[in-house]
Amino acid sequence: MTATSETSNRLLFRNVRVFDGSSADLVSGDVLIDGTFIAAVSESPVGDDPARRTTVVDGGGRVLMPGMSDAHVHLVGNANSYVDMVMGTEAHIALNGLAEAKNMLHRGFTAVRDMAGDTGSIKSVIDRGLFEGPRIYPSQAAISQTGGHGDFGFVYECPTALGGNQSRAEQIGFMRVADGPDRVLAAVREQLKKGASQIKLMVGGGAASMYDPLYTVQFVDEELRAAVHAATDYGTYVATHVYNVTGIRRALDAGVRSIEHGHLADEATIALMADKGVWLSMQPFALGDHHYPDPDRADKDREICSGTDHVYAWAKKHGVKTAWGTDLLLEPQLAPRQSEMAARLGDHYSNLEALRMLTSGNAELFRMAGERDPYQQAEFGTIEKGAWADVLLVDGNPLEDLGLLADPAKNLSVIVKNGQVVKNIL
Known part of the structure; x- marks a missing residue:
């Protein structure tokens, strides 16, 4: 008001x-x-x-x-441990997220783009001035294929597409599993109905998930185009979690406008992003930002971190529109690392370039939500x-x-x- x-x-x-x-x-x-x-x-x-x-x-x-702003946060995922997410009530999970929102504001982050999680109620409480926190650009549940980066169902459970029950991640609105263009359309429209300002899809493997290797490419062309079509009809855009070259290029071909991560890209793919005017929403990942209890996921994390320096250098060389984020997840004790990662931008950019990215640069990306922008008045x-x-x-x-x-x-x-x-x- x-x-x-x-x-x-x-x-x-x-x-x-x-x-x-x-x-x-x-x-x-x-x-x-x-x-x-x-x-x-x-x-x-x-x-x-x-x-x-x-x-x-x-x-x-x-x-x-x-x-400052953070282009890739998970308010509920950052504020809750794995045990909290599995065992806690939805109220417990949301209240932890609300508390972390206040913490982020007190670190100087006055706007965040939430890239997976049910943050609608948290946003409402903050926007009404009832609790301290940043402006939130919600994605609501991130959308994944069966067996993709956002499918946290156990391997012995029947997939929802084959008549099985939703996983815990779906029950709490953190993820939505959808297969085929029709279900992808429904999943995108569901998140928009719940107040999403942009849509998040999983288009490749990741470190946090237990059984999808980094090289995998997720969602076929028709599914990706369906998601982009539905988001465009609402005046907004699709952002995709993806590290590898094939997945990035598939997303670009489908009309995705923001690549989240991209640490395993090659120079030619980064140059292509520049040509297409697509955003690279990057994180200055280093070993120690995340911890995984099993060697497979720890190995994936090491591989991701090994690409940080190269991709930043190529993004600067080719003039890619680059945003900054953190993507901290399921380790609440590491949440203050958000501030350290902001300062770490100085390892890759001049102080001026880093400060622009943390302020007006990230804001330009957020504004791509168009009519879905909840703070478009100014x-x-x-x-x-x-x-x-x-x-x-x-x-x-x-x-x-x-x-x-x-x-x-x-x-x-x-x-x-x-x-x-x-x-x-x-």
């Missing part, structure tokens, strides 16, 4: 250096927030309004930057007049030291989301 000048409070940052989400030049001055929007960015002092209540924050020359990932009032005051200059982002408790002095101060340690 847009706040009016009669009812909203004014929040004025004085004496700050502004990183606007794209420019290498910091602009010194004042930033005025009126209600839920940025009202002014001025190099000269912003005047008072005696008729209005104004909260003034003296930035002391600190850097004010847009709130821009985010930028500090400019009329943008959503999502900002961070950093104790230091991240353009000079990206590592500041790895310790948000210490270095993020003020966090504002939707015009509300959620943290102030000045």
Whole structure:
């Protein structure tokens, strides 16, 4: 809801250096927030309004930057262990997800794109201002073929396509297994009905799943095209989990607009993504980001991590539109690694390039949801007049030291989301 000048409070940052989400030049001055929007960015002092209540924050020359975003999170998957997901009630799983949403906001992430999980209720509570958390772009359940990366049914269970019962992952809305164009269409439309802003499909093997090798290609052309058709009819797009070359190329041919991961791509495939204007939603994976109890999945994780450096280098070389995400999953104790992985972008990009990706770059990807964009009334990932009032005051200059982002408790002095101060340690 847009706040009016009669009812909203004014929040004025004085004496700050502004990183606007794209420019290498910091602009010194004042930033005025009126209600839920940025009202002014001025190099000269912003005047008072005696008729209005104004909260003034003296930035002391600190850097004010847009709130960060994470293009690949699993709120419920990140907040719950495997045991929680299997044994916990749906309320237990959702409340853990809500708590983790607050934690993400306090790490400076004011918007996230959730890529598998039933987050509709969490999003509703946050959007109504009843609990702290980021803006959420939900995918709802990720869609998988039988035996694909999102099929968490046990091998001795009859598949749903052959009359069996849903797996636990389907029962809690984390995954949806669908085979054949008709069922894929139904699965896509089901997620849109539940409020998905974009659609997530599994198009190749992964490390977290127990029995699909990384080389597998999942969903045939007709199934992929059906999903893309249904999403396009709703004004949005399909994103696909996939690592290998064949799967990426099949997804590109079907009209998929965002490749999630892609760590096992070759240079020619990355160049093709650039030619087609398709996004690479990448994660700076390193050994230790995930832990697997069996050697097969640990081996898959090592193979994925081995591709990180190459793919980032090729993406930069060919000018691929690249987003940043984390994809942490089923290890709640590792959730704070989100901040470390943001700072790790500095291993592959300049600080400016990394900060753009974390703010305005990711926001551009999120905006591909079109009419499904739940926050389309204003821009985010930028500090400019009329943008959503999502900002961070950093104790230091991240353009000079990206590592500041790895310790948000210490270095993020003020966090504002939707015009509300959620943290102030000045």
